[in-house]
Amino acid sequence: MLDIKLLQNNFDEISKKLKKKKVPEETLNExxxxxxxxxxxxxxxxxxxxxxxxxxxxxxxxxxxxxxxxKHKIELLKNKEKIAELNGKVRELExxxxxxxxxxxxxxxxxVPYGEDESENIELSLILAPPLFNFTPKEHWEIDNGxxxxxxxxxxxxxxxxxxxxxxxxxxxxxxNYMLDFNTKYGFSEVCVPFLANxxxxxxxxxxxxxxNDLFKIEDEDLFLIxxxxxxxxxxxxxxxxxxNELPIKITCYSECFRKEAGSAGRDTRGLIRQHQFxxxxxxxxxxxxxxxxxxxxMVNCASDLLTSLGLAHRKVMLCGGDLGFSxxxxxxxxxxxxxxxxxxxxxxxxxxxxxxxxxxKIRYKDGKKNRLxxxxxxxSLAIGRTIVAIMENFQCKDGTxxxxxxxxxxx
RNA sequence: CGGGAGAUGGCAGAGCGGUUGAAUGCACUGGUCUUGAAAACCAGCGAGGGUAAUACCUCCGGGAGUUCGAAUCUCCCUCUCCCGGCCA
Numbered sequence: 001m002l003d004i005k006l007l008q009n010n011f012d013e014i015s016k017k018l019k020k021k022k023v024p025e026e027t028l029n030e031x032x033x034x035x036x037x038x039x040x041x042x043x044x045x046x047x048x049x050x051x052x053x054x055x056x057x058x059x060x061x062x063x064x065x066x067x068x069x070x071k072h073k074i075e076l077l078k079n080k081e082k083i084a085e086l087n088g089k090v091r092e093l094e095x096x097x098x099x100x101x102x103x104x105x106x107x108x109x110x111x112v113p114y115g116e117d118e119s120e121n122i123e124l125s126l127i128l129a130p131p132l133f134n135f136t137p138k139e140h141w142e143i144d145n146g147x148x149x150x151x152x153x154x155x156x157x158x159x160x161x162x163x164x165x166x167x168x169x170x171x172x173x174x175x176x177n178y179m180l181d182f183n184t185k186y187g188f189s190e191v192c193v194p195f196l197a198n199x200x201x202x203x204x205x206x207x208x209x210x211x212x213n214d215l216f217k218i219e220d221e222d223l224f225l226i227x228x229x230x231x232x233x234x235x236x237x238x239x240x241x242x243x244x245n246e247l248p249i250k251i252t253c254y255s256e257c258f259r260k261e262a263g264s265a266g267r268d269t270r271g272l273i274r275q276h277q278f279x280x281x282x283x284x285x286x287x288x289x290x291x292x293x294x295x296x297x298x299m300v301n302c303a304s305d306l307l308t309s310l311g312l313a314h315r316k317v318m319l320c321g322g323d324l325g326f327s328x329x330x331x332x333x334x335x336x337x338x339x340x341x342x343x344x345x346x347x348x349x350x351x352x353x354x355x356x357x358x359x360x361x362k363i364r365y366k367d368g369k370k371n372r373l374x375x376x377x378x379x380x381s382l383a384i385g386r387t388i389v390a391i392m393e394n395f396q397c398k399d400g401t402x403x404x405x406x407x408x409x410x411x412x
Numbered sequence: 413c414g415g416g417a418g419a420u421g422g423c424a425g426a427g428c429g430g431u432u433g434a435a436u437g438c439a440c441u442g443g444u445c446u447u448g449a450a451a452a453c454c455a456g457c458g459a460g461g462g463u464a465a466u467a468c469c470u471c472c473g474g475g476a477g478u479u480c481g482a483a484u485c486u487c488c489c490u491c492u493c494c495c496g497g498c499c500a
Contacts, residue, residue, distance in 0.1 A: 035468095039462090042461080042462085042469085043462085043469095045469080046461090046462080046468065046469040047468085049469060049470085050467095050468055050469070052480095052481095053468095053469090054482095055432070055481095056430075056431075056480060056481050057481090057482080058480095059480055059481065060430055060431090060481095066459090073480050074478090074480095075481070076480045076481085080480085096495090241422085241458095241459085243440095281413070307474085362459095362460095369457095371459080371460095411457070
């Protein structure tokens with residue numbers, strides 16, 4: 001959530017920055033006006049409440065003095081009505097405010113480039129050279145080694161579900177274990193969390209209320225399948241005040257992720273790239289504001305080193321404003337080279353949300369006497385499905401077999 | 413899913429309908445003492461809003477109600493715990 005006070009005081013600046021994310025100025029204007037009106041009405045209300053409190057206290061004294069109470073009663077009741085009325089007004093304004101505030105995205109950092117979409121992202125660096133082939137490399141779904149059973153996935157659920165078999169299934173499990181171990185060595189501690197989350201949790205990280213259509217909802221329950229482990233892991237700390245000494249908190253977590261992929265009909269319909277369910281190992285950090293940039297870089301390096309350790313060529317890309325997610329102030333994607341597709345594809349995405357999620361989820365830490373909002377960061381270690389794709393395409397042999405990276409041998 | 417109990421500050425745990433934002437204990441922070449630490453003693457210590465800082469307002473799971481006044485009474489919801497059934 002935006003800092004409303006900041007919006008009140010630095011309207012032009014914020015409005016300009018949010019243009020990167022295509023937020024219309026009218027929305028911000030409305031937000032500002034409501035917040036100012038709210039402040040005004042609240043002041044009126046509090047004044048009346050103070051008066052009422054005082055008069056109520058007098059009651060005890062009047063009883064002692066055996067004064068006639070009826071007159072005071074009438075007075076108090078009259079005031080009570082006024083308070084109720086104002087209270088309703090204030091509440092209405094609060095609802096109006098939060099309705100809008102909840103759907104305004106985070107402000108991009110200064111360093112985020114302007115741009116409409118993916119095509120205007122900026123390549124930061126290339127790591128490892130793509131492999132050379134003495135034959136035409138296939139796309140992963142063309143490789144007929146019995147790992148991927150698309151038909152049966154559809155039979156069991158529907159399109160965009162896949163069954164992994166044989167070494168494909170094993171590789172998936174090996175990758176999960178390997179990544180968790182890798183991240184642990186990087187200083188992230190492992191957690192295992194529920195794959196279902198309630199509304200408040202999803203609101204905390206920004207999926208709700210705006211993106212309900214992208215989530216699978218459980219019938220007859222106010223629960224949703226998580227779209228990423230970022231949701232439960234970050235919200236582990238919702239409504240908590242963290243001891244300063246415990247920061248930064250660095251967590252890694254494996255989860256299944258569930259996404260409706262509404263609006264991406266027709267895109268990546270073949271293969272493992274875009275599924276309704278996929279495994280992912282996630283990184284989440286809770287940090288003090290002054291250290292969040294450093295942690296961000298650590299997370300990017302952690303994911304990049306992981307790719308390197310698997311021998312996968314990739315590049316780091318800075319997302320432009322138009323391609324930034326709702327909660328992110330800054331995002332670096334890692335794109336892995338896919339020889340079959342002859343292009344780089346996103347396999348990891350690391351974001352700093354600054355205090356945006358912390359404000360929503362009320363995650364704070366004690367700084368001396370004051371409670372301050374933390375910064376929250378999240379990033380894929382790697383998406384498992386896409387890593388399998390990358391391994392299949394990069395390490396395919398002419399005879400259709402796949403060479404498993406050396407480092408995974410112990411995990412298979 | 414059926415039966416019972418409960419929901420209060422970081423935790424534990426009091427709280428006749430009227431200075432109770434809330435006793436007490438633990439934890440925590442600062443100080444005295446000590447070579448240092450522990451112990452002991454003294455002091456401070458919930459959150460949000462508001463203010464230059466005070467005032468002041470709101471909050472005792474959530475919502476509605478009774479009352480001049482509610483953490484305290486009534487109703488609804490949610491959640492937790494114990495017992496029983498089912499089950500990895």
